[in-house]
Amino acid sequence: MHLSTVETLLEYRVREPSHFCFNLEAAHWPGQVIVSEELVVDPPLPRRAFGEGDSGNRFFRFDAPPGVVTVAYKADVEVHGEPVAGDLAEAPAGALPDALLRDLLPTRYCESDVLCGFARAEFGHLPPGLARVRHIVDWVHRHMAYRPGSTTSSTTAREALEQRAGVCRDFAHVAITFCRALNIPARLVAGYVWFDEPPQDFHAIFEAWLGGRWVLFDPTGMAPVDRLVRTGTGRDAKDVAFCTSFGAVELARKLVTVLEHDPRGGTAAPAPLATGLVAA
Structure with missing residues (x-):
């Protein structure tokens, strides 16, 4: 606690x-x-x-x-916080609850249809499950620079990926987009959490549906996800x-x-x- x-x-x-x-x-x-x-x-x-x-x-x-x-x-x-088992599996699209289908669809900020080819080429060969989502998170963390002021409120995942830079919401949008392109339901989570730098602000992370539950991830690596005070959950930034x-x-x-x-x-x-x- x-x-x-x-x-x-x-x-x-x-x-x-x-x-x-x-x-x-x-x-x-x-x-x-x-x-x-x-x-x-x-x-x-x-x-x-x-x-x-x-x-x-x-x-x-x-x-x-x-x-x-x-x-x-x-x-x-x-x-x-709730501990996460290491063997959580992905669910086939046909086995997903009806309410989760919207979390597979492209949205204004998460163009999973446009980036589907990239995501499948980069991550499609990996064994499905928690390890694959963690690989996506690690990829975003390593290939994108956290750069305040490099994006705006209208920047999409595709645009952030092209410039390989952004802020927390851009990191989350890119990871969500990759997950959805692989038929893994994913959504944005916003809230408060303490971190050393940059200065305190609202923080955005994401969660993916694995093993019949939502699991939190932070591609920025700025703070432990189990300490986030959640304010909003939605398909992308416009919802939260x-x-x-x-x-x-x-x-x-x-x-x-x-x-x-x-x-x-x-x-x-x-x-x-x-x-x-x-x-x-």
Whole structure:
């Protein structure tokens, strides 16, 4: 069990009447217990919360007038990791549950149909199962450079692969694309986790369906996956964006902090408050 304190502060400059939808609260997810949490929107605008199927994703939305809007969220969350057996098998497409078929299909950011030939040439000869997915993860880690600013919110897996660089969401998108091209269901997972560098931010990893369960992987190698505080699960980044805005909106400040606590008491890995500050 790992206990983390996560905190987010977002400041927006709203140029015209706009609408916001956020997905930054800790998800309602098996193995994840929200001990306490607080959400503050300033000014205190009327907002509506809703969930999304069995994903555990939690959204809230509101209308905002022109001016400055800040959203602050803080939570203490217990994450209970589940050990992974080393012999997990892939399932034939015909044996997959109906709900998982969508996690085999190409999406806007994961063009598994376009990269199918590449994926099959590179990984198709490997024995199916957990070891093959780990090989994909290792390949992405070795062949792509983690380079903040090298991609944008519209960069796809194919584009990130062509330039062999990106950030965490690009690493995850490429790995997801390779898995789907090999008929392995895969999806994006977003959340909070502590890591040494770069500065703290939301983090994206992925999970693949193996042995009748979802298994987490992080192609960046930046942090242990069993410590991630999950906020969103979806087919790609568009499903788990921390904010979707409709209108003339500018992100002026983003501050993300994560503090991991030693189960025996005390703090195991403090994240300095200023390190997550980004000026837009």
